[in-house]
Amino acid sequence: MSLSSSARRLGSSARRLRSTARRLKRAVDAERIAFWRSRPVRPDQVLYESFAGNGMLCNPEAIFRHLLTDPAYARLTHVWALADDDAIERFRAEFAGDRRVSFVRRGSASYRQALAVSGWLINNATFPTWFSKREGQVYLNTWHGTPLKLMGFDMPSGAVQSANTLRNFLMSDYLLAANPFMAETMYEGAYRLTNVYPGTLIEEGYPRIDRQRLDAAAEAAVRAELEGSGVVLGDKPIVLFAPTWRGTSFDDPEDNIDELAAQLAALQAGVGDDRVVVLKTHQIVHAHASARPELARTLAPNSIPSNVLLGASAGLVTDYSSIFFDYLATGRPIAFFTPDADLYSSGRGTYMPLDTLPGPVADDPAETGRALGALLDGADPHPQYASWAERFAPFEDGGVTARVIDIVFGGAREGYRARPTAHDGRKRLLVYLGGMKPNGITTSALNLLGAIDHTRYDVTALLPRRRLSTDPLTQARIPAEVRQVFRVGGMNGSKAVHLRRRIDEWRGAPRTPGAEPWHEELWTAEWMRVFGDARFDWVADFSGYGPVWTTLLLHAPAVSEGGPDPVRAIWMHNEMASDRERTVNGKASMKRGLGAVFSMYSEYDQLVSVSHQLTELNRIELAEYAPADRFRTVRNFPDVEHVVRGARRPLSEFFSESDAQYEAADREIPPRPAWYEALQADEGELRWFVTVGRLSPEKNHARLIRSFLAVHRAHPEARLLIVGGGPLQDELQRQIDDAGLDDAAFLTGPQRNPYALLAASDCFVLSSLYEGQPMVLIEAAICGLPIVSTSFGSVYGALPQGAIRIVKQDDDALAAGMRAVLDGEVPPASLDTDAYRADVKAEFEALLTD
Structure with a gap:
């Protein structure tokens, strides 16, 4: 054996061992979490966390210090979750004599214990994805600043980036806002908490800003600590430079540090030698900055x-950091250094134009320093400063911390600024969209979301969050x-409990809500982990194929405290009994899963099929699982504009994205596939049949290929495009090759824009054994193609009578139908899309008003 082969085998073994070790650790961690979640909640224990454990910081620190000194709360014990070793040592030293105070290392077993049993939870960011609030716990999320930068769903790709943040907000009993703008713009607006968040918004200001009120002794202590860290102050006033972290906008942190050092030197030159610029970096940057001597001498x-530093500073220079909102409470001057304003505004975006900020704005550090120096020397205050202070720091009177504690720990309401979130009267809908794979269910789900009247309905989409699970363009x-809302992370519960759950699913008989305490506890906790305390009026499993999702939606809580349960709907996109028995490569892969789903049909109020014929079939074939009156019909919505736009796009766009990736990697662009070359070379002499669908048994592409072979023998100009991917791809390709059709019948694989291929073809053909309501037939009609289809239940109501040439489930009949197209006997299909959509919308509205 060669040395390189041995090295590869050793490397592979090492990777397997590391993978096994990680899985074992996760299993042990899960068991620890499950154990402590079974222990009683400790009503007098408070757990604090700031910035994922980066220190005793921000609003949690201010609340902690106040509670610690307030005799009314002497009974409380306090646990800090810290990840920073320096912070842990300082913490130990400062509170060594107070037995009420302890720390846990974030991510440790002790951390999991504290998070599971503490009666009070206070965080300025987010707890991990596995966290699920328990009954008896009270969660205060203080967040960490009034936003200037776009947040939540307002950000580009904000839904994915905000998944864990939204989850934490929905679990919180209290959300703290520094001002009404933050409550309305960030919480209710950017994170879409309007209508669904049942907790309390507190608009009393920020406890951390109380700490900016320093007396002479406190200010002297701050200056002494700065001197002790290497910052030479003398008796000069401090100008604090606090740039924000721009995340992935910097390719190399070291390059950023070089730039930061140059900016700091120019800023110092601008403010003059009679003041000292002190650098306060984001936690992510601090380690890099402290390693550079020229920065370490000025680094806080x-x-x-941060707020103590602000209280000791005569002036502030920042860019897009929310720190300046806090500083407005001091009345001291602010200058804004924004060297990349245009790039930042177009990339991340801001809520207010930068030229309206409450201080001079410049893209040159020396100019920024001179502008701030002039304000410190007594120039007239910036004209917008007073209005910004009134709007964004209206309640900062030094008593914020006491008021927040009164509300959260004391239950006070009268005379305090604490309110529920806004409710605009819209009905709240929750729809699980399915796995978001490129298939008909995903298309139908997206079309439904686009057709809903959002002025009447507040809609939440539930999506999986797995690696590569959701295509960004689809989303x-x-x-x-x-x-x-994304289901991030994994379920809590011991391995023994999950084994019982999986055995039930394997048997095809999962428990129904309330059947057994262990089952109810497991799924109630999972609902809380995903949705927090959010409530909905109507919930729907639009996929209808996954028992986990079907079970989760059955545990949606009452519409309101003590109110009725939400209406629960589940979709049936096919003849479900046939789907259950469908085999692929000799395996009935959906038999157990769909069996489990079927067993829960009786718990759903509405069983929705996507055609009238399919409703009748499912009502008859599934009669043992649900009463007949629960079976309903809502046909699929077509997205006409999306189809038309796709049909108009040139075929050359099919490979533009991949070509750019090859060019960026300096790699040779591979040759175009044969089907593409044939389409491009066709000058109108060929006749193209096309079908779109998953390459699986119920589509019966094998029959289509056999029928096409007979057509091609008589009509050599005939061509066939089979668009889609699936488990039968290799088998179908062998059939094409064995039939000698490799230059006439083509498997294109799944395509992001199949409509351009429809537009390039002469006839749409469908060879399925059964379908739900095939959306492809509607899309083919929108593209104006003649349509030939085999006979199955739902084909007869898919389009107006006569729009489809329907033939028997027979090779010869399908071939005859295709030849009829070539002979000009099958006219193009047509559809009055406005009337069709109006009818389908009425069907959907009937569900929601039932």
């Missing part, structure tokens, strides 16, 4: 809370009005 240590089709 993380041991000094981008979700309307902007739709709130997106």
Whole structure:
């Protein structure tokens, strides 16, 4: 054996061992979480966390210090979750004599214990994805600043980036806002909490800003700590430079540090030698900055809370950081250094134009320093400063912390600024969209979301969040009005409990809500982990194929406290009994899963099929699982505009994205596939049949290929495009090759834009054994193609009578239908899309008003 082969085998073994070790660790962690979640909640224990454990910082620190000194709360014990070693040592030293105070390392077993049993939870960011609030716990999320930068769903790709944040907000009992703007713009607007968040919004200001009120002794202590860290101050006033972290906008942190050092030197030159510029970096940048001597001499240590530094500073220079909102409470001047304003505004975006900020704005650090120096020397205050202070720091009187504690720990309401979130009267809908794979269910789900009247309905889409689970362009089709909730992380519960759950699913008989305590506890906790305390009026499993999702939606809580349960609907996109028995490569892969789903039909109020004929079939074939009156019909919505736009796009766009990726990697672009070359070379002499669908048994592409072979023998100009992917791809390709059709019949694989291929073809043909309501038939009609289809139940109501040439489930009959197209005997299909959509919308509205 060669040395390289041995090295590869050793490397592979090492990877397997590491993978096994990670799985074992996750299993042990899950068991620990499950154990502590079974223990009683400790009503007098408070757990604090700031910035994922980066220190005792921000609003949680201010609340902690106040509670610690307030005799009314002497009974409380306090646990800090910290990840920073320096912070842990400082913490130990400062509170060594107070037995009420302890720390846990974030991510450790002790952290999991504290998060599972603490009666009070206070965080300025987010807890991990596995966290699920328990009954008896009270969660205060203080967040960490009034936003200037776009947040939540307002950001580009914000739905995915905000998944865990939204989850934490929905679990919170209290959300703290520094001002009404933050409550309305960020919480209710950017994170879409209007209508669904049942907790309390507190608009009393920020506790951390109380800490900016320093007396002479406190200010002297701050200056001494700065001197002790290497910053030479003397008796000069401090100008604090606090740039924000721009995340992935910097390719190399070291390059950023070089730029930061140059900016700091120019800023210092601008403000003059009679003041000292002190650098306060984001936690991510601090380690890099402290390693550079020219920055270390001016760098504020993380041991000094930001608001304490603000209180000791005569002026502030920042860019897009929310720190300046806090500083408005001091009345001292601010200058804004924004060297990349245009790029930042177009990339991340801001809520207010930068030229309206409450201080001079410049893209040159020396100019920024001179502008701030002039304000410090007594120039007239910036004209917009007072109005910004009134709008964004209206309640900062030094008593914010006490008021927040009164509300959260004391239950006070009268005379305090604490309110529920806004409710605009719209009906709240929750729809699980399915796996978001490129298939008919995904298309139908997206079309439904686009057809809903969002002025009447508040819509939440539930999506999976797995690696590569959702195509970004597919997700981008979700309307902007739709709130997106992702099921991130994994379920809590011991391995023994999950084994019982999986055995039930394997048997095809999962428990129904309330059947057994262990089952109810497991799924109630999972609902809380995903949705928090959010409530909905109507919930729907639009996929209808996954028992986990079907079970989860059955555990949606009552519409309101003590109110009725939501209406529950589940979709049936096919003849479900046939789907259950369908085999692929000799395996009935959906038999157990669909069996489990069927067993839960009786718990759903509405069983929705996508055609009238399909409703009748499912009502008869599934009669043992649900009463007849629960079976309903809502046909699929077509997205006419999307189809028309796709049909108009040139074929050359099919490979533009992949070509750009090859060019970026300096790699040779591979040759175009044969089907593409044949389409491009066709000058109108060929006749193209096309079908679109998953390459699976119920589509019966094998029959289509056999029928096409007979057509091609008589009509050599005939060509066939089979668009889609699936488990039968290799088998179908062998059939094409064995039939000698490799230059006439083509498997294109799945295509992002199949409509351009429809537009390039002469006839749409469908060879399925059974279907739900095949959306492809509607799309083919929108593209104006003649249509030939085999006979199955739902084909007869898919389009107006006579629009489809329907033939028997027979090779010869299908071939005859295709030849009829070539002979000009099958006219193009047509559809009055406006009337069709109006009818389908009425069907859907009937569900919602039932």
